[in-house]
Amino acid sequence: MTKYTEEHEWIRLEESGFAAVGITEHAQEQLGELVYVELPEVGSQFAKGECTGVVESTKTASDINAPLDCEIVEINSPLEDEPELVNRDAEGQGWLYKIKIQNSSQFEELLDEDPV
């Protein structure tokens, strides 16, 4: 199941028990062609709302904030050389990182749709 934040991020529960996080189709369109993605370190922990990284386009840079309290378990390394992957498939192959959710009630509180 997929939930969304006010800031146009999506978070999707996977069979593994972890969740993948990315930016929505709407967000990638607003940003334009990405030239750089800064991802967090695996193992690092964040509180809901803390800055976990940045996506940068030719126009502007945008912070990626933790959608809820979490620990980073995996990052999408190909994005370092191919940030455009996020533009091509923002809600699929363009996932940014995977997390262990540390507070599941925060997940319930997220939105059911991307607020466009």
Added chain:
Amino acid sequence: MYRTALYPIYQEYQGKLVEFAGYEMPAQYDSGVKGEHLWCREHAGLFDVSHMGQAWLVAQSGSQVDALAAMEELVGADLQALSPGKQQYTQLLNDRGGILDDLIITRCEKYSDRLYTVVNAACKERDFAYIEEKLAGRVRLEHLEERALIALQGPEAVSVAQKYFPGVEQQSFMTWQIFAWNVPPASAALEAAKVEVYISRSGYTGEDGVEISVPNEYALTLARLLLAEPAVKPMGLGARDSLRLEAGLCLYGADMDETTSPIEAGLQWSIGKRRRTAGADNFAGAEVILRQITERPSRKRVGLDIQGKAPCRAGVAVYGENDEKLGEVCSGVLSPSLEKPIAMAYVKASHIAIGTAVWLELRGKRIPAKVCKMPFIAPKYAK
């Protein structure tokens, strides 16, 4: 917002529009900034630069040398040494040696009473008023508002241009010529219009190419002919910026302004040799500029070769190894050709030697960088 004569092209090719210098312009088209940039370096790109200011500088005396001598009061270039048909890149200066704009001045061959000039869009009103005021009675400025300007740049640009303007392939770098163009008529029943286009073998990309000045009413016809060529794609402001940065070319407003002198900006080469010895009052700001040539300025624009993959843009602080703040980035981009971040920065004179290690502060992280030569890629100008 203003629109140039080529606005319909932006629509036809789905340009993403932004505001620039009061004009509605395309930032990019479908291929994206990186795609356009790489295409221009391999093939040819067409840029609408009609927003820039074109003007005749007509000698009231009827003699071109008087216009050249008069303009020399406002710039540091040796304009009187220009042969007919030659262009010179230079800067309009104020009394403090600061740069009001950068511009190209051409000694027109066909009309021997005048010069031709192109200035930046954001500055054109101010530049033209400044020239008119300072040179009143000696030079009459005619703003060529009814002409568009199309840049065609890249290794295949001239072979495309010569199909419509045969002979342009013989033009050497930094020359300007008037061509008589027979505009293809809309139908066989109509007569072809004969139009004067002005073509310079120069540009803002580091590639071989031309800039074509054409009357507004024929601008779309010309643009469409060129864009119909398989080698040519339309290009926006985003690619224009990354191309010029790789070529080490300054952007007025970012890399220089009224607080920077040509010496600080690394443009000493554009101050003519004769002008340096002709005394401290022979051009605006000469006193400051000549002193900086002898004593070296306290800061200088340098190129930075940056580690990692993150673009470091204007405003990013530059530090020395001992954490002393040296200056700031004035322009930066992730170079599509080099696949690494590059930047221009004003840095203290103590740290301008090629190879000097510095670091940049980006979002709380230290990014190592080195002072490097500009241009960042080898230019491919015509001889």
